[in-house]
Amino acid sequence: MKPLFAVLLACCLGCCALPGGARAAEATEAIAAGAQAAGASRQLLVMLRLPPPHYRPDSSYGGGYADDGTRAARRRQATELAAAYGLKLVDDWPMPAIGIDCFVMEDPGSAPLARVLDALGGDPRVAWAQAVNDYRGLDGAGGRGGDPLLPLQPAAHAWRLAxxxxxxxxxxxxxxxxDSGVDATHPDLAGQVALRQNFVDTVADAAESHGTAVAGIIAARAGNGLGIAGVAPQARLMALRACWEIARQETRCNSFTLGKALHFAVINDARVINLSLGGPPDRLLQALIETALARGIAVVGAVDPERADGGFPAAYPGVIAVTASGDRRFLPAGALQAPGADIPATLPGARWGMVSGSSYAAAQVVGLAALLVELRPAPPSPWRRAFVTAARTSLVAQAGGARQEQAGSIDACATIARAAGACVCLCPSTAATTAELLH
Structure with missing residues (x-):
């Protein structure tokens, strides 16, 4: 093992010597300007129903809607609706998994959007209409970056990753x-990203901190002599950019970008979906999450400690809600706890850094869910039952002294052992010693 000082020095140099630093700063300013412009618009979502799928019993059937013959008709209908209600048609995205075509429209006026939404909701041509809600990544310290990397990975000890x-x-x-853009060229993520898709049209594509950190915590390469090891180092990642970063590395998303990414994940056979973000309840996103859950997909959401119910999507039934261990600001009933402070993570530009917040606690649970899927491809119902947790707050003996374990804290060893049907961490020879320590 390298001396601690040498590791810290190398990490600091890696964080400070940023390739193309001036270009990165210019790109950040451009992204911030674009996000502010996008946030100033008065947009809403109008849902039109898709026709039921027509099954063709031959080898060419794929269940798709790309050439269903009605797309042009729906577009004309959306254009008529926009004209009738004084709106501008901006964009659309078919979502056959939930049977709707989602149209983005903009109100150029200044009257409350609620009036337009009420009128659209009563139109028989419309399945429903809603506002475009905003979401944010759930970092610690208001979304700002952390300290230079320290050679400490909490899950490596608390969860015994090796x-x-x-x-x-x-x-x-x-x-x-x-999430926001993932740096697929990062040396700890090289070869880990199966595909990268951008669903944000209004803000320039980029490799961004929040998404890159989340991706690395989940699936950074192990044993490559660099950086960190992901909780699920041989998982494959769909890097779906539905969020963008603005000033001070704050991460923002909206209903439409998240809806497009969620739909893509569902129809392209994702087994686990990470949503390290929070905001208000949203009908479109709820419909997509329900479809994902019905297909046995594990959906993991980060708890927003500033919202009484934990925020959306974490508080939505069936979503695996995750909060950072030791965060006593708020703990929703049934939420899981995972390490969420001072987590070493991958950052754009071949860097590593420390991050904190429930976003990163959720990412670790996503990795643990991927370990479970490999062991038992058939999903449990509900998914939350797959995790073994502490039932109450207690003191637990471990090497180096006792630690406090809160109700909801994940016992990763017991979780994986139950799925594997075999001893993983505490085998019979050590279990007796541990029992003596606890008593």
Whole structure:
């Protein structure tokens, strides 16, 4: 093992010597300007129903809607609706998984949008209409970046990752990271990203901090002599950019961009979906999450400690809600706790850094879910039951002293052992010693 000072020095140099630093600063300013412009618009979503799918019993049937023959008719209908209500048609995205075509429209006026939404909701041509809600990544410290990387990975100790990886590495499990842009060229993510898709049309595409950090925590390469090891180092990532970063690395998303990414993840066979973000309840996103859950997909959401119910999507039934261990600001009933402070993570530009917040606690649970999928491809129902947790707050003995374990804290060893049907961490020879310590 390298001396601690040498590791810290190398990490600091890696964080400070940023390739193309001036260009990165210019790109950040451009992204911020674009996000502010996008946020100033008065947009809403209008849903038109798709026709039921027509099954063709031959080898060419794929269940798709790309050439269903009605797309042009729906577009004409949307144009008519926009003209009738004084709106401008901006964009659309078919979502056959939930049977709707989602049209983005803009109100150029200044009257409350609620009036237009009420009128559209009563139009028989419209399935429903809603506002375009805003969401944010749930970092610690208001979304600002952390300190230079320290050679400490909390899950490596609390969850005993090295022992878990003897049983499962998440091999070939497809994980959808719905977030800001992922740096697929990062040396710890090289070869880990199966595909990268951008669903944000109004803000320039970029490799961004929040999405890159989340991706690395889930699936950074292990044993490559660099940086960190992901919780599921052999999982495959769908890097779906539905969010963008603005000033001070704050991460923002909206209903339409998230809806497009969620629909893509559902129809392209993601097994686990990461949603390290929070905001208000949203009918479109709820419909897509329900469809994902009905297909056995694990959907993991980060708890927003500033919202009484934990925020959306974390508080939505069936979503695996995750909060950072030790965060006593708010703990929703049934939420899981995972390490969420001072997490070493991948950052754009071949860098690593420290991050904190429930976004990153959720990312670790996503990785653990991928380990479970490899061991037992048939999903549990509900998914939350797959995780073994502490039932109450207690003191637990461990090497180096006792630690406090809160209700809802994940016992990763027990979780993987139950799925594997075999001992993973505490085997019979050590279980007796541990029992003596606890008493």
């Amino acid at each position: 022992e878990l990886h003897r049983a499962s590495t998440g091999r070939k499990v497809m994980v959808a990271v719905i």
